[in-house]
Amino acid sequence: MSFDQFSNRPLGSTAVRPSWEQLPHELRDFVTVHLGSAIIRADVQSGGFTPGVAARLILTNGRVFIKAIPNDHVLAAKYRTEAETAGHLPGNTPSPRLRWHGTAAGWVILIFDDIDGRHPDLTPGSPDIFTVASALSDMAALLTPNPLPHLPLASISRARLLHGWGDLATSPPHDLGGWEQRHLQALTDLETLWVRHADGTTLVHGDIRPDNLLITSDATAAVVDWAQPCQGAAWQDIADLIPHMIMAGHSPQTAEKALIGLSVWDLAEPDVITSYAAAFAGYWTRMSRQSAPPGVPHLRSYQRRAAAAAITWTMYRTGW
Numbered sequence: 001m002s003f004d005q006f007s008n009r010p011l012g013s014t015a016v017r018p019s020w021e022q023l024p025h026e027l028r029d030f031v032t033v034h035l036g037s038a039i040i041r042a043d044v045q046s047g048g049f050t051p052g053v054a055a056r057l058i059l060t061n062g063r064v065f066i067k068a069i070p071n072d073h074v075l076a077a078k079y080r081t082e083a084e085t086a087g088h089l090p091g092n093t094p095s096p097r098l099r100w101h102g103t104a105a106g107w108v109i110l111i112f113d114d115i116d117g118r119h120p121d122l123t124p125g126s127p128d129i130f131t132v133a134s135a136l137s138d139m140a141a142l143l144t145p146n147p148l149p150h151l152p153l154a155s156i157s158r159a160r161l162l163h164g165w166g167d168l169a170t171s172p173p174h175d176l177g178g179w180e181q182r183h184l185q186a187l188t189d190l191e192t193l194w195v196r197h198a199d200g201t202t203l204v205h206g207d208i209r210p211d212n213l214l215i216t217s218d219a220t221a222a223v224v225d226w227a228q229p230c231q232g233a234a235w236q237d238i239a240d241l242i243p244h245m246i247m248a249g250h251s252p253q254t255a256e257k258a259l260i261g262l263s264v265w266d267l268a269e270p271d272v273i274t275s276y277a278a279a280f281a282g283y284w285t286r287m288s289r290q291s292a293p294p295g296v297p298h299l300r301s302y303q304r305r306a307a308a309a310a311i312t313w314t315m316y317r318t319g320w
């Protein structure tokens with residue numbers, strides 16, 4: 001499987017979101033009254049995949065970032081989880097402050113401090129890699145012990161998602177790649193070991209990827225989109241950078257090398273990381289074969305590219 005086999009849409013232009021004007025006027029009126037300011041401009045953000053509203057609002061008296069989704073949307077629970085989490089992060093977490101959240105006009109609404117930033121460039125040689133990796137490492141230290149003890153355990157919530165080879169092995173798709181077919185049983189065995197090492201005492205973000213990170217002009221990194229948090233071992237948020245670095249043009253060697261020196265990465269057990277790479281490869285391979293969710297046209301092609309990257313990582317680590 002090669003990366004250029006699939007559409008390579010930048011992560012900043014993957015979501016199909018409504019414009020501000022397309023939103024129900026009850027919602028817009030509520031936001032305007034709540035903010036106490038006219039909305040001069042709404043810059044819709046197209047990073048991410050969910051079809052909810054995500055916009056930077058320019059007001060007469062400042063700026064805010066707003067996310068909203070209809071109350072009865074299948075993803076509304078994720079927005080509520082994000083509000084619960086973002087609202088209870090320690091003040092020095094490198095994440096925008098949640099100013100307000102609630103329900104109005106039938107929508108779940110979150111209003112954050114606006115961050116004037118861009119998604120990190122994870123291509124080889126980019127200084128953003130060090131910025132992001134050190135910010136995640138510092139964040140892991142800050143969020144240990146986990147300040148939100150009611151969160152699910154990584155061994156349950158993340159493990160429920162991050163697997164695929166076992167499912168694919170029950171009825172192997174005819175177009176599965178040759179390497180994947182040859183190693184399907186071994187990959188099925190390999191993809192579960194990490195789960196026994198997933199738990200820990202850190203608040204894990206659980207969805208680290210470039211479109212959930214912002215770099216500001218003073219070269220600091222902010223982490224957004226706390227919709228899939230859990231309590232777990234800190235190595236997960238750091239290791240999650242690797243497939244994204246490979247997607248951005250790294251070899252597995254150079255991607256891993258970029259993390260050396262961060263204790264959270266240096267202390268991770270090699271067998272666990274190999275299993276984790278296989279689990280991501282299986283997850284993305286499995287998910288990329290499902291039909292596209294309504295209003296999310298670019299998710300499956302992204303997952304095919306992500307699967308190719310995670311397979312490359314798994315090949316490197318296993319030597320298979």
Ligand SMILES: Nc1ncnc2c1ncn2[C@@H]1O[C@H](COP(=O)(O)OP(=O)(O)OP(=O)(O)O)[C@@H](O)[C@H]1O
Nearest residue numbers: 045047048049050054065096112114115211224225
């Ligand atoms: N506080 C903020 N200030 C400025 N821009 C932000 C802020 N939070 C998020 N963004 C931008 O908006 C985009 C979408 O936000 P976010 O990732 O929170 O939601 P989402 O993409 O809808 O969720 P998902 O990633 O699950 O699809 C991000 O990729 C980022 O570019």
Ligand SMILES: [Mg+2]
Nearest residue numbers: 048211212225
């Ligand atoms: Mg996002």
